Amino acid sequence: MNEITLKTIADQLGLSISTVSRALKNHPDIKQATKQKVVALAQQLDYEPNSLAAQLLQRKSKTIGVVVPKILYPLYALAITGIEDIITQHGYQVVICQTQESYAKEVEQIKRLLSFRVSGIILSISAYTTQYEHLYKVIRKNTPLVLFNRDCQEVECSKVLIDNHKAAYEAVRVFLELNKNRIAYIGGPTYLQISQRRLYGYQKALEDANLDLNLDYIKLVDFEKQSIDEAIHQLLALPTPPNAILTFSDQIAQATIVVAKQKGFSIPHDLAVIGFNNERADELMTPTLSSIDQPAYQMGVCAAELILKQLSSEQPLSEQIILKSTLIRRQSA
Amino acid sequence: MNEITLKTIADQLGLSISTVSRALKNHPDIKQATKQKVVALAQQLDYEPNSLAAQLLQRKSKTIGVVVPKILYPLYALAITGIEDIITQHGYQVVICQTQESYAKEVEQIKRLLSFRVSGIILSISAYTTQYEHLYKVIRKNTPLVLFNRDCQEVECSKVLIDNHKAAYEAVRVFLELNKNRIAYIGGPTYLQISQRRLYGYQKALEDANLDLNLDYIKLVDFEKQSIDEAIHQLLALPTPPNAILTFSDQIAQATIVVAKQKGFSIPHDLAVIGFNNERADELMTPTLSSIDQPAYQMGVCAAELILKQLSSEQPLSEQIILKSTLIRRQSA
DNA sequence: AATATTTCTGCAAACCTTTGCAAAAGCGAT
DNA sequence: ATCGCTTTTGCAAAGGTTTGCAGAAATATT
Structure with missing residues (x-):
């Protein structure tokens, strides 16, 4: 079975690729009748746009990479939910990565995100990260970077931390x-x-x-x-x-x-x-x-907002948000 | 700042794009001296290959999508770790998605993975999923699919379940x-x-x-x-x-x-x-x-193995693995 | 010195989509 | 019919990479 592309549809309807593309995007230039034909056939063929091609062309992926030590830690699972809630509202997608507290994996994941040309990276560094070259690289490439929960003073960027x-x-x-x-x-x-x-x-x-x-x-x-x-x-x-x-x-x-x-x-x-x-x-x-x-969900929300802020700003920002933690007193103290 | 591409390096060294590409891949055809020059410059320029382009060309992404209800549930966090451990050993990457138990989000995430042309999908369906058209579509597209933890008899594919x-x-x-x-x-x-x-x-x-x-x-x-x-x-x-x-x-x-x-x-x-x-x-x-x-980590391992098996097989498989759970007796019973 | 062989490099096509611009088609008015 | 206008469609380039094949350069053989 071959990949279904715009060309498949175009050929079958005797149209050009560009017309099909526009029809599927509901572009006003395209006649209603044409749109309907195109949409119907696309559905019938299970056409799914190839976002690799689209993103390559537009040089941006509308994706935010999130890197955390372990999603098993509830703090991170909650923070990720906060990030997703905000990010998806703004038409971006989230890619979740874990490092298992390994420096090597952190470097690898960051590299992978860069090679995917993500729009930005939200990171909580691994416990064993003591070198920061991979993060400097992110910054050199002008990819917005937000650190959260775990600070790292050697890296200058926006941060969301607890007091x-x-x-x-x-x-x-x-x-x-x-x-x-x-x-x-x-x-x-x-x-x-x-x-x-x-x-x-x-x-x-x-x-x-x-x-x-x-x-x-x-x-x-x-x-x-x-x-x-x-x-x-x-x-x-x-x-x-x-x-x-x-x-x-x-x-x-x-x-x-x-x-x-x-x-x-x-x-x-x-x-x-x-x-x-x-x-x-x-x-x-x-x-x-x-x-x-610790306000984990809120931390995610703030991190997401900082990334979005940076995406819509020209010069790199380095804003710091310190969230308040709350001591919950129970029997043990 | 412009994107650094193979062309940037090629122009600067007076080489062709293809030579640079091969040099970076350590292709035996390329002279040692050339390789060294290329690698050195690539490093200096922070060149990062654009995997969107590469994957587009090769029509496969070496990526497995994993979709779970909530990573906050330790069972899923552990299963994902099992999946990652196996999958990455085989040169694939993992993309983690959560649905928050929402059918709509599940459909959306599956769609997103398909449009990214992932090599396969490992899924634990949302509690509110009662229609399966999105999964039939995955199967129609010949994308390997493995269900785990939560069964769905209407969908025929490989599965990893508990007894x-x-x-x-x-x-x-x-x-x-x-x-x-x-x-x-x-x-x-x-x-x-x-x-x-x-x-x-x-x-x-x-x-x-x-x-x-x-x-x-x-x-x-x-x-x-x-x-x-x-x-x-x-x-x-x-x-x-x-x-x-x-x-x-x-x-x-x-x-x-x-x-x-x-x-x-x-x-x-x-x-x-x-x-x-x-x-x-x-x-x-x-x-x-x-x-x-429940052997959560093991479930992840099995799911990963089934996906890999299917990736290297021509015809679609639908193997079922039933893992044993263990009753841990403590004071409450 | 000319040929044969090996080593190395470049050309060009392909992957699929989006989009500016040009061209075609439709249509009412002259 | 012809013109001018609007509506609709198609061409072609661009995005960055990989790879088969041809060609160039370097080396070995006669």
């Missing part, structure tokens, strides 16, 4: 109000700048409360289960274990609660816990988990 | 072993065939145990929170409420447990619960939730 410093600061404040004085932090990889930012917020809050920084109370983990468990065990096995823990993610916070309960800690009495992300499971656990809610 | 009938049957058997005799089922929309299949499994198990079918104990819901809560309340408010509930998803099961606990039911003593999907939250709840684990 991570403040969020961590406030979480520590909550612990202090509960008279917790041995506050620990389990953070993500150091080269992840939002992890740093939360760490600073944590440190600042301690400092402002005139508490000494205890380095034993700071653990940095990657996102593997093993590394998380190790950190939790180390903390809880300290001669003077913490009586409050702020964690980089709910996943870590949940694991912390499970382990702490096993070890006989009473929560929040012996140990208070606050996580990040406000996942659905937080409400279901016993005790329920306090967590910092 | 839903058996899974539900076995869950009811567990209830029976616990001497539960008032077993309810909260299912998904009727037009979702896997929901039907689970219902039949449930009914068959009751029948085989010589228990009468009580229609009050069967509720069908859509996936909205409101409809789920309504069903749960109705069941628990019955004069003789059930003492065991099988639900279509863990989300429903979790909500059931929360409500039941509020109403003073002791679980599993007064009410046993089994859900579907084995989500991460199941282990964190109190009581922990028994659930039927």
